[in-house]
Amino acid sequence: MNEFDWRWTPATSDPLGTMVICHGMAEHHGRYAGFADFLSRQGWHVLTYDHPGHGRQAKTPGHLGAAGWSAISDRLTVMLAHAAEQAPDLPLWVLGHSMGSFTVLDHAAALPLPANCRGLVLVGTNSTDSAGSYVLNRLTALLSRRYGSEHVSPLIQKLTFEQFNRSFAPARTEFDWVCSDPAVVDDYRADPCCGFRCSVGFWQEFSSVLYRLSHNRTLRQLPRHLQILVLAGGRDPVGRMGKGPTQLAARLRKHGPGAELKLYPTMRHEILNEKDKAIVWADIEKMVADFSA
Secondary structure, eight states: OTTSOEEEEOOSSSOOEEEEEEOOTTOOGGGGHHHHHHHHHTTEEEEEEOOTTOSTTOSSTTOOOTTTHHHHHHHHHHHHHHHHHHSTTSOEEEEEETHHHHHHHHHHHHSOOOTTEEEEEEESOOOOOHHHHHHHHHHHHHHHHHHOTTOOOHHHHHHTHHHHGGGGOSOSSTTTTTOSOHHHHHHHHHOTTSSOOOOHHHHHHHHHHHHHHTSHHHHTTSOTTOEEEEEEETTOGGGTTTHHHHHHHHHHHHHSSOOEEEEETTOOSOTTTSTTHHHHHHHHHHHHHHHHO
């Protein structure tokens, strides 16, 4: 596992369980160090890691290469196995933020999870639209054939990340949608491993995931024993200002193993980094501890 960055943060008291954290698009696992340290003080082992195409070790940031989405899924499999091996008798949870939330949900529906996996925490997520995901997939496939899979398309950027800022006009920066705390936004902008543009090949692979998750048959493939927690900001444009997470939780209750929903009305996309993040951190820890008891 030397080809990518990851971190194991052990519990500093009698361990309650293990949390694996999957970060979002165009960022890296180091941004979760504060949250991981908080969880470790509460009695949780925490494993964070960088997705392929992300972090300091990425050869081409925002691009997956010939392996495609299997590179993302395979690395998650390795990380889950490692976490399970470190504490096989303790409950294991998987938290995914934004792209990470879709990654985790798609993975759990398609592949076996470790036997001690108790549940999923989906943060900054959405209920995906089949038509929109299909159009994005076809468009990026066309651009990939014409310009190559490593091509970075201004059009795709305009249709995705740039539209998120429209709800916050006049915006101070192009990333105001990320968080209401200007210091967090400025740190994000200054971080060379954040905010990069992903290739059309990456978007083609990711839109296939979104398309799969738009179908209820995918949710029906989730293990019935899983506890699923859905948390999001009410001012998060990725989740359509709370509508998307609400719809996802409803779909999971009807077609999947069920879900608990928690919305934070004034928070934006990165609820784990908002000014009142301590409330979110404590809520997540309490919820996973209660469901693990």
